[in-house]
Amino acid sequence: MTTTAIEKPHGRTGQRHTPGAAPRRRRPGRLRARGLPYLLLLPALLLELLVHLLPMLIGIVMSFKELTQFFIRDWTAAPWTGLGNYAVSVDFDAPVGEALLKSFLTTCLFTVCSVGLCWLLGASAAVFMQETFRGRGFLRALFLVPYALPVYAAVITWAFMFQRDNGLVNHVLHDQLGIGDSPAFWLIGDNAFVTLLVVSVWKGWPFAFLVLMAGLQNVPREIYEAAALDGAGMWKQIRHITLPSLQPVNQVLVLMLFLWTFNDFNTPFVLFGKAAPEAADLISLHIYQSSFQTWNFGTGSAMSVLLLLFLLVVTGAYLLLTTRGRRTGDAS
Amino acid sequence: MPRDHRPRSPMAAPRSFLWSRRIFLTLLTGFVLLPVYVMVSSSLKPLADVSGKFQWIPSGLTLRPYVDIWRTVPLADYFVNSLVVAGTATACSLVVAVFAAYAVSRHAFRGKRVFTVTVLSTQMFPGILFLLPLFLLYVNIGNATGIALFGSRGGLILTYLTFSLPFSIWMLIGYFDAVPRDLDEAAEVDGCGPLGALFRVVVPAAIPGIVAVGVYAFMTAWGEVLFASVMTTDTTRTLAVGLQGYATQNDVYWNQVMAASLVVSVPVVAGFLLLQRYLVTGLTAGAVK
Numbered sequence: 001m002t003t004t005a006i007e008k009p010h011g012r013t014g015q016r017h018t019p020g021a022a023p024r025r026r027r028p029g030r031l032r033a034r035g036l037p038y039l040l041l042l043p044a045l046l047l048e049l050l051v052h053l054l055p056m057l058i059g060i061v062m063s064f065k066e067l068t069q070f071f072i073r074d075w076t077a078a079p080w081t082g083l084g085n086y087a088v089s090v091d092f093d094a095p096v097g098e099a100l101l102k103s104f105l106t107t108c109l110f111t112v113c114s115v116g117l118c119w120l121l122g123a124s125a126a127v128f129m130q131e132t133f134r135g136r137g138f139l140r141a142l143f144l145v146p147y148a149l150p151v152y153a154a155v156i157t158w159a160f161m162f163q164r165d166n167g168l169v170n171h172v173l174h175d176q177l178g179i180g181d182s183p184a185f186w187l188i189g190d191n192a193f194v195t196l197l198v199v200s201v202w203k204g205w206p207f208a209f210l211v212l213m214a215g216l217q218n219v220p221r222e223i224y225e226a227a228a229l230d231g232a233g234m235w236k237q238i239r240h241i242t243l244p245s246l247q248p249v250n251q252v253l254v255l256m257l258f259l260w261t262f263n264d265f266n267t268p269f270v271l272f273g274k275a276a277p278e279a280a281d282l283i284s285l286h287i288y289q290s291s292f293q294t295w296n297f298g299t300g301s302a303m304s305v306l307l308l309l310f311l312l313v314v315t316g317a318y319l320l321l322t323t324r325g326r327r328t329g330d331a332s
Numbered sequence: 333m334p335r336d337h338r339p340r341s342p343m344a345a346p347r348s349f350l351w352s353r354r355i356f357l358t359l360l361t362g363f364v365l366l367p368v369y370v371m372v373s374s375s376l377k378p379l380a381d382v383s384g385k386f387q388w389i390p391s392g393l394t395l396r397p398y399v400d401i402w403r404t405v406p407l408a409d410y411f412v413n414s415l416v417v418a419g420t421a422t423a424c425s426l427v428v429a430v431f432a433a434y435a436v437s438r439h440a441f442r443g444k445r446v447f448t449v450t451v452l453s454t455q456m457f458p459g460i461l462f463l464l465p466l467f468l469l470y471v472n473i474g475n476a477t478g479i480a481l482f483g484s485r486g487g488l489i490l491t492y493l494t495f496s497l498p499f500s501i502w503m504l505i506g507y508f509d510a511v512p513r514d515l516d517e518a519a520e521v522d523g524c525g526p527l528g529a530l531f532r533v534v535v536p537a538a539i540p541g542i543v544a545v546g547v548y549a550f551m552t553a554w555g556e557v558l559f560a561s562v563m564t565t566d567t568t569r570t571l572a573v574g575l576q577g578y579a580t581q582n583d584v585y586w587n588q589v590m591a592a593s594l595v596v597s598v599p600v601v602a603g604f605l606l607l608q609r610y611l612v613t614g615l616t617a618g619a620v621k
Contacts, residue, residue: 055465148604
């Protein structure tokens with residue numbers, strides 16, 4: 001009803017002088033409409049500003065200050081130290097810098113292994129589950145359980161499984177399969193790296209699976225049919241159609257997996273408690289520990305800023321490389 | 333187990349493919365379910381069973397751990413804290429995200445791209461980067477104004493609500509885009525303001541998506557460990573920290589730890605699985621587009 005009432009005058013003025021009429025009628029609405037989006041965004045912007053951008057800027061400022069425990073209550077009073085905190089962080093001959101470098105390298109190795117395995121498991125499962133079969137929906141729901149479980153509940157369970165004396169892993173490996181002379185330690189020493197990797201992959205692969213599975217749904221069925229007519233078998237189709245078609249999804253997926261794994265704090269923190277073994281001392285946990293052990297927030301901030309710079313450079317380079325590769329790939 | 337004799341694909345899948353699939357998916361299922369089995373079975377064991385060598389089959393079943401978990405640590409308090417913090421953070425985050433996503437989905441404005449990219453990129457920054465400054469900020473705000481952010485539920489709510497915000501906005505944009513524009517344009521013509529169109533047309537049409545985003549936001553807050561371990565005190569401790577109370581004591585009651593883990597997992601896992609269809613499209617949309 002109302003629509004016709006509004007349209008009538010509009011139509012009449014439109015008959016008289018078509019070009020100018022419509023904008024004149026809409027002007028007040030448009031002005032309001034121009035302010036409206038910003039008004040709607042305001043709460044989100046304010047919150048992001050307060051909890052993300054402002055702390056980030058403060059963090060950068062802090063990294064140039066000698067911010068020890070005496071200045072926690074009034075951090076602005078802390079004396080400036082220039083690049084002092086950075087010099088300490090990257091002095092790889094001194095204990096602090098050496099430990100940071102070690103933790104950084106461990107994190108790099110861990111990230112490469114974890115992302116690779118997550119992708120491999122996720123891609124295999126997605127390819128195998130592309131065709132429908134009985135129980136597929138159920139399996140898919142089941143595979144999401146590690147992703148849905150609260151991190152600490154899942155990781156505590158793994159910590160129990162990796163206990164030396166009463167854990168499942170040693171029971172299977174040592175008691176049932178007879179590997180090793182004595183039960184191994186999994187939560188201390190060099191084995192901790194493997195432990196962390198297993199837990200991280202268990203937790204991380206379902207996301208890769210989800211994204212890759214969604215990506216596979218975009219591949220048109222006709223391509224497979226045409227390939228089948230040309231005599232390409234199942235394995236050949238997977239190699240030449242399915243895997244290449246994952247390329248665009250992979251760009252974002254690998255980046256997200258990389259950032260999440262590299263920044264992972266929860267897994268090692270819950271798995272090892274406050275004292276992570278050197279072999280599994282991921283960088284976030286390392287900065288956390290060194291900050292709250294010494295209460296030297298200045299050095300901790302400098303380390304955080306260095307970490308951020310590294311992530312920005314890697315992300316930038318990655319996006320540049322993969323996007324350019326894709327473009328030239330399209331052109332050829 | 334997958335047993336498929338009539339593949340629906342145009343070509344018959346070869347035996348090698350079917351067998352590889354069977355073996356691979358069986359192993360993977362085992363890997364995924366192993367901790368779940370350990371969690372469930374150990375939570376029903378008497379303490380003697382979990383203190384000695386691991387046993388695949390419990391020697392006897394008992395529900396005692398489910399009674400004891402509430403007494404060993406103040407689990408009920410942690411539960412209430414987690415519920416209040418995660419619930420409030422989710423509700424606030426949803427309201428803020430609905431407005432922002434509506435603006436991005438339905439309006440053209442200057443800085444739209446900058447906004448979406450900036451908001452999303454905060455997602456990639458390491459949490460540790462915000463931890464120290466936010467810690468200082470909350471402590472100093474408390475000293476200057478008397479508003480207790482550090483150690484209070486309020487501070488944690490404020491923090492968590494921004495954690496889920498970027499992804500919530502991102503997912504909601506996708507759901508809102510899927511609601512036909514004609515619907516809310518018609519509503520606006522009918523005399524609803526833009527906000528009326530949002531609440532009477534767009535929101536009702538996108539309810540499943542909004543609920544899915546709510547579950548995501550709740551999961552994020554429910555499972556967060558880093559800030560919970562620094563920003564809470566004894567009275568505001570959440571489950572994420574509280575659960576470690578069982579594990580760091582000299583005598584670890586593993587059966588109780590497992591029972592408590594199961595109890596805190598059930599709400600979120602159930603919610604996730606119930607809404608998985610909507611959640612999955614939302615979570616993957618960003619990467620697939």
